[in-house]
Amino acid sequence: MNITDSIGVFTDGFSATNVLYGFWNILLVFLKYTWWLWVFFIVWKFMMGAFFYWRREAYRKKIRWVVLELVIPRLIEKSPRLMDQFFQALHALRNDADHLDEKYIDGETTQRYSVEMASFEGQVHFYMRIPAKQRDMIEAAFLSYYPDVELIEIEDYMKKLPQNITDADRKDLDIWVTEFYLDKSPCLPIKTYIQFENMDEQHQFDPMSTFLEVMARVKKGEYMGMQIVLQPLHRSWNYRCEPIVEELREPKYSNQKQGVGDFQFQPMMMKSPGETDDLKTIEQNLSKPIFVTIPRVIYLAPKLNFYDGLARRGLKGAFNQYSSKDMNYFKDNVKVSTKPGFWDFPYVFPEMRRRIRKQRLLQYYIGRAFGSADDIGEFIYLSHWLNLQLHTKPVEISTEAVASLFHPPSNLVLTAPHTARSESRKVGPSAGLPIYGEEDAINKFYPKKDK
């Protein structure tokens, strides 16, 4: 085999056709000699995608979960700053594969937590779903900041909901679900509790009150829920934003030159107070640990009086509280939400596409799933021929923003009509009280360890 034979330019003279043939033949020869290498890389990608999906899902399936209800007291005179601290403590529980066997045999991945609000016919509850193994640590962290809030283990309330779209049909329920995403670069923070706080009592505001008010409007037989699935990201994520901070730090120069002849120069411009503030906010945001999250909201109602306007516009409005014009804001991810019509790509079977999207997001909601498509395995497994898994957009926000999105409502919120509260104050026994009985007798008062 002689390479030069197949290259038209050298044998048959220089013309446009020969050049084209020449390139084509060079490509063919190149592929002839290396095709197995490219096949190797492509098949490797698919194979490892499938392998990791299999192992990781097996790992996730083994985790035992606990759903805790946050029973809030009559009055919490505490700012969301404490919840920020709690989420920082939660971030420290991040796990990841450390060794080959953990990565390939156990399939260990970062565990996901979920903080939730649910409204059953207007009665709003707060929940948290955590792995049973980490329950003690998370309870300790939470109760040290909110000693008055009771954490009660309950049976998973998702079992009360229809488990799939057929169940919902049989109960004559219609579903609306959507996810929210950040419209701009995740390095830019949303408005957080720090902006809502004010020394002046009249100007204080708690964004949770909007969520509570919207959710309390749910009528009989209806259900509304919000969940934020949280996955702690590695600390090294914050360094990805360095170029943006660098750009903001760079001094700006005026376009008009000053001076004469060789002494011409561009004068440096002062940064406006707004720009300085922005830089400060961004750096403050990046100084905190980051969670990758999916905020998801759901509305279930009988088909007869199904009106998703309350959920769609109300909750969108609640999320809109966190938007600031020059920073970042949440947007409703219409490409995954359950209202596609014939005007949306691919223009056929709108009813079936609506059904599959409802089914998909209901499954995700019940399983607190992420549904992202970071690698090819997830994309293939989670796609349906009418609804490819392409449009999920995980949101990277700092603990500060997560705490603003979800925290026990402070004393600024009117909770009495909407939630079931614990009416009395809880105080532990004082230290050093005499305990009568054997040492072993104390053990039964400790929470049961899972085996």
Place this chain on the structure above:
Amino acid sequence: MKIKAKMKNPPKWPDLFQIERNIIRIFVGGLLLYFFSHVFIAFVYNFFGGQGFSAIALKGFLADIDKVWRFHIGGFFIVLDITMFVLMFVFFKMGWKYRPQLKIYPPPSDLGKQVKVKPKTDPAIFEHWKNIVAKANTGTQENMKSAVIEADALLDNHLKNLGFEGEHLAERLSKLNPKSFKTLEPVWKAHKLRNDIVHTPGSKITARQAQNSLLAYRNFFKETRAF
């Protein structure tokens, strides 16, 4: 605020463990070593094997490299490709059961849990039924009442035999799917009538009421193929 700069992409290499990096290094290094050692051998063999630096020697040298690249290394990779291709399908098959239920018309979640009614013909029921009808046909108030009560007890017994658990008839009936039984709705009405008779002292029923409720029971017996 407008920002031109883009986020840094995370480097993939540090994500790998040290041992994985070493495996990749050894793999690639071994392949390169194999290839270049063969190039060296071919070079020595062709150019110092008596031919000297001639066109024929060059041709033989190129042919040797071609062979090593395409058949030795290429062959190794082709075997690897085929193995990985098979493994890919194996892994996809293993992971498929963890996939969420993505169907347009998924089966209901309580599919296996619902009690299935196996039709069972029982001649004793028909014998009993004849007695009940004969009793009702006498037309007296007492007999009509007891006929309805007895028919209800008969149905209760029948459902018990079919394997429905529960404390009383209403609990057993509620386990039936109203969509799969056309005659279930009238049975509920008949059962309510029977409850009225039993629990309300001095209640009276008309002949029409008794007839309707007995018809309801009969139709239900027929649908479940008791007779």
